[in-house]
Amino acid sequence: LNQRAVEEARERQARMTKPAGSLGVLEDVSVQLAGLAGECPAPLPEPAAVAVFAADHGVHAQGVTAWPQEVTTQMVHNFLAGGAVVNAFAAQVGAEVTVVDVGVVDDLPAVPGLLPRKIARGTADMTRGPAMTRLQAEYAIEAGIEVARDLVAAGNRCLLTGDMGIANTTASAALVSAFTGRDAAEVTGRGTGVDDAVYEHKVAVVRAALEANRIDVSDPVGVLAAVGGLEHAALAGFILGAAFLRVPVVLDGVIAGAAALAAVALAPDARLACVAGHRSSEPGHSVALEHLGLRPLVDLDLRLGEGSGALLALPLVQSAARALRDVATFEAAGVTQSD
Amino acid sequence: LNQRAVEEARERQARMTKPAGSLGVLEDVSVQLAGLAGECPAPLPEPAAVAVFAADHGVHAQGVTAWPQEVTTQMVHNFLAGGAVVNAFAAQVGAEVTVVDVGVVDDLPAVPGLLPRKIARGTADMTRGPAMTRLQAEYAIEAGIEVARDLVAAGNRCLLTGDMGIANTTASAALVSAFTGRDAAEVTGRGTGVDDAVYEHKVAVVRAALEANRIDVSDPVGVLAAVGGLEHAALAGFILGAAFLRVPVVLDGVIAGAAALAAVALAPDARLACVAGHRSSEPGHSVALEHLGLRPLVDLDLRLGEGSGALLALPLVQSAARALRDVATFEAAGVTQSD
CATH class of the missing domain: 1.10.1610.10 (Nicotinate-nucleotide-dimethylbenzimidazole phosphoribosyltransferase (CobT), small domain)
Incomplete structure (x- = not known):
């Protein structure tokens, strides 16, 4: 600063x-x-744009969520049709929505509002080895940096993080555990809402992923590749891009928090561009915020993602500046x- | 409902x-x-209007604040010139500001944006007897109801409470103590920021006011007259007016919370129209919110008043509806x- x-x-x-x-x-x-x-x-931090990074997760095969994988694709279509919460909130607070495919399994149409940046058709199952190759993680980071640069070049003065990816709270928990050293049970949550049995299994899956991979926090790209998602890597790049350009980036929930841990591990000053939009009800998010030293602006038991919590915080950030x-x-x- | x-x-x-x-x-x-x-x-709860009820307090003579009484008038001029925080926040979130003089000591000019509804030139010193006559309290309540009615008639679909009155956190503490039965020390705060000695004195003044008056919570108008301010009575009416008209009213801080206790004591269903905009750092505000059973939407250590916390919550309320x-x-x- x-x-x-x-x-x-x-x-x-x-x-x-x-x-x-x-x-x-x-x-x-x-x-x-x-x-x-x-x-x-x-x-003033306006105009503002939320980038919703979408990707699929190989760990979905481990049964960590009640939602089928195709919901990632279906929700991308919902975003593009303007029917999701992120669209309603963005319309209310005056932000633009951009969807970025960095790793959805399915083919997606070439339409306005969707940036095609597919690095891979989802990640590999992180319980059996790295979720991504190092090159894939680097490409995803680069894609995120470029989205930040393009949105700022288009005139935006505030960036907001968004995400979509069935099973991405599982990868987030693994990343938060890796970067903070906290146990899997402390950072794993119920995501979109799983029952006790699935929750216990989810914790075991996170632990298995951390055991199946060599975790070295001095190599943040390696950690992202091992247990992250393509949207986490892209979001880390997006945060770095905003920081390089000295534009504030409002973080959404646990996916953004996990990505911010990676970004700050790569470049500690990136934290200075971050505003914690909200605190989600995922326990790993509070752990991440504490580690980052960020105080969330909104704290209303949201656990949706998409960028919804960041959008709610936008008028608070703008009011502070005004x-x-x-x-x-x-x-x-x-x-x-x-x- | x-x-x-x-x-x-x-x-x-x-x-x-x-x-x-x-x-x-x-x-x-x-x-x-x-x-x-x-x-x-x-x-959708829009357009929205914040009504800033301004009044002076006889208890100011007891030395409960570091601010001279004329600051009430000076801040009204600041509101009308568009230079205060309430103006900046209202501009950011798209709300209209109306200032209502219900009891400022000084004469105020006849200008657009200022509703002249002066009931008295400030209240009397509540440590020596009732702050208002019963008739003054009733007139102030009626003025608040009429402001709500006029703002809704002008097309507003959401009302927000605002206030200005040097020493009004002292009267708020007395009202909160009266309506909740909590001790003066639990509900008195440092307001705009007083040192330890003034704070101890302020608690004693609140206690003295409650002892100098007969408090009967089954007579809410009597309580308002005894230890309230003209803006508290007007705000109670404003909340009742919104509830009668089935329009949501977003409450600001401790002054609104104290007024809401009176409104709900008069008509319990008024609570159903209330949204707690924020939690201020005044301890009496948390006590009032708990008593009302309202959960605040914003919780960022604000202690300004003017309607600032209600305005910050407005986009959250609108986003929920949208x-x-x-x-x-x-x-x-x-x-x-x-x-």
Whole structure:
């Protein structure tokens, strides 16, 4: 962060017509945005775009979810038709939706709104070895960086993470365990909602994946390749791309949190571009946020993904920036300060 | 709430293309809005208007705050000039700001955006007897009902509470203590930020006010008159007005919470129109929310007032309603449901 802009923002927050500190966490957000942009006030984080990275997971074969794999493809069609929650929320808060196929098993049509960046037809089953080759993980990271670059080149001043991939909370749990060292049972959740028996099995599958692969956190690309998904690798790249371009990136739930752990392992400063949009009810997400040192803006028991939690946080981020830009100082407004 | 609309909304949430329950608290909000409107899906809660009720407090003479009383007037001018946080947040989320003078000590100009509804030039010092006469409290309640009615007649489909009044967290603490039975020390906070000595004194002032007046919770108007502010009484009316008209009202912080306790004491069903916008860092606010059985949507350590926390919650409320209205069902979208 640019320290001059950070100090200017802190100083301006103290002169704005409001009690010092009374905007709570949003004061910190405004300071972060100023430091990231290198100017105070920072430009408003709008327009905004959510990129929904879609991919399938070989570990689906292990029976970790009640949803059939083809739902990934069906939901991509739903996104493109405007029928999903991500579409409704994006319309409400004024964000653009872009869907990126980085690894869906099925063929997808060439239509507007869908970026074809398929690296592979899903990952391999991570309980039997690496989910991806190293090259596939690198290609996916590169695809994510390029999506960030293209969305910013198109004029966006705020990026939001989205994801779709049946079984991707299983891969997320493995990534969170790998990067934080926490046990599989502490970071595995019920995802879209599985019963006790499937949940126990899911924990065992995460543990099996971590045992079937050599995990070396000093090699984040290797960890992504071993137990990640193609959308996790792409999201890691997307976060890195936003950080390189000094554009804030609002993270969605546990999939984004797992990807952010990889991004920050690759480039620690990437954390400074991240805003935690929300806290999902997946336990691995709280572990990831704690490890990243990020405080979520929305905390309403959501567990949907798609970018829904990031979109809900967008108006909060924008309001934080707008207050820093627009609110009058005591001096300018002729308001007496407290003793 | 209309039970047919409530059931339709619950049933629709189960058929929408998302895992059951995955929108968490926002599913409950969408169901409440449908039940309140008596139709599913409910109309979107927009356009929205925030009414900032401004008034002064006789208890200011007891030295409960570091801010001089004239700041109430100065901030009203700031609101009208568009320079305050409420203006910045309202502009960001697309809400209209109306300022209502129900009891500012100073004369205020006749300008657009300011409704002149002055009941008195501030309240009396509640540590020496009632803050208002019963008639003043009734007039203020009526003024609040009329503001709600006028804003809905102008086309608004969502109302938000706002407030301005130096020393109004002191009156709020007394109201919360009166309506919930909790001790003054549990419900008194530091407001805009007072030091330890002033804080201890503030608790004593709240206790003195409750001792100087006969408190009978079966007479909510009497409680408002005894230890409330003119803006609290007006806000109670505003909440009742919204509920009568079956329009959702998003509550801001501790001042709104204290007013909502009075409104619900007068008409228990008024609670069904209320959405808790946020949880402020004032301890009395959490006590009020708990008593009301409301879960706040935003929880970011804000303690500003003005309507700022309600405005931040508005996009969340609107997104909840829009999802219920716009998201495709599994059947319509051709998406397979889980086993």
